[in-house]
Amino acid sequence: MSNLVDLIARLLISALFLISAYNKIFSIDGTMSWMEGFGIPGMLLYPTIVLEIILPLFIIVGYKAQLSAGLLAIFCIATAFIFHISTTAQNARAAKILGVDTEKVYAATFGINAALCGIAGALIAITLTLHPYVGLPYTVRSFMIVIVAGLGNLPAVALSGMGLGVFEEFADYILGTEFRIGAVFLLLVFILVYRRFKLAKKREYLK
Numbered sequence: 457m458s459n460l461v462d463l464i465a466r467l468l469i470s471a472l473f474l475i476s477a478y479n480k481i482f483s484i485d486g487t488m489s490w491m492e493g494f495g496i497p498g499m500l501l502y503p504t505i506v507l508e509i510i511l512p513l514f515i516i517v518g519y520k521a522q523l524s525a526g527l528l529a530i531f532c533i534a535t536a537f538i539f540h541i542s543t544t545a546q547n548a549r550a551a552k553i554l555g556v557d558t559e560k561v562y563a564a565t566f567g568i569n570a571a572l573c574g575i576a577g578a579l580i581a582i583t584l585t586l587h588p589y590v591g592l593p594y595t596v597r598s599f600m601i602v603i604v605a606g607l608g609n610l611p612a613v614a615l616s617g618m619g620l621g622v623f624e625e626f627a628d629y630i631l632g633t634e635f636r637i638g639a640v641f642l643l644l645v646f647i648l649v650y651r652r653f654k655l656a657k658k659r660e661y662l663k
Contacts, residue, residue: 466521470512473528477508496538497611507531541565593637600644603651 480487480501488498507527514524544561552558584590597620604619605612620640627639 466515466518469525470515473508473512477505480505480508496542537564593640596640596644600640600647603644603647 484501488501491501492498511524511528515521515528541561541564544558548558580590580594601613601616601620605616620643623643624636624640628636631639
């Protein structure tokens with residue numbers, strides 16, 4: 457009797473993910489657009505579908521069931537957290553109406569960002585000499601990447617960061633190491649001026 461109850465429980469739990477995978481398969485374009493609306497690359501849909509099919513089947517047949525269940529739990533927590541952050545960032549009031557605890561999302565996001573900054577600072581301290589202005593070049597780089605990519609666009613942020621790295625290497629090779637940071641500052645000024653004229657062309661005045 458206990459084995460039958462265990463089998464029914466595994467079938468019901470697995471059915472949640474299998475139905476979700478089924479809906480994604482027959483609405484791939486719509487699901488991709490929905491994911492991209494949250495700033496998440498649509499191509500991640502394919503590994504998600506594979507995960508939602510393979511792991512539930514492992515649970516049903518009893519192969520590595522505990523590991524599969526643990527991975528699915530981590531997947532659920534991670535995706536819920538990511539989409540809660542994106543929803544809160546886009547429209548905090550709507551997220552609150554839908555039941556998202558925006559205060560906890562803000563606190564968790566701040567904690568994760570602070571932890572990442574602390575790790576980055578510790579790694580930088582290993583290779584560089586610490587002084588009051590050690591963070592200025594990284595602040596300028598971050599500001600420049602956000603200006604180019606925009607807020608909430610993760611793929612564009614990654615491309616902008618890689619592009620800035622390539623530009624710095626070329627500047628280092630052509631101008632010399634002493635002018636590397638200066639070239640970054642000049643690029644920032646150029647981008648700001650370009651954006652200013654670009655926005656000025658789109659500006660409309662009411663008569």
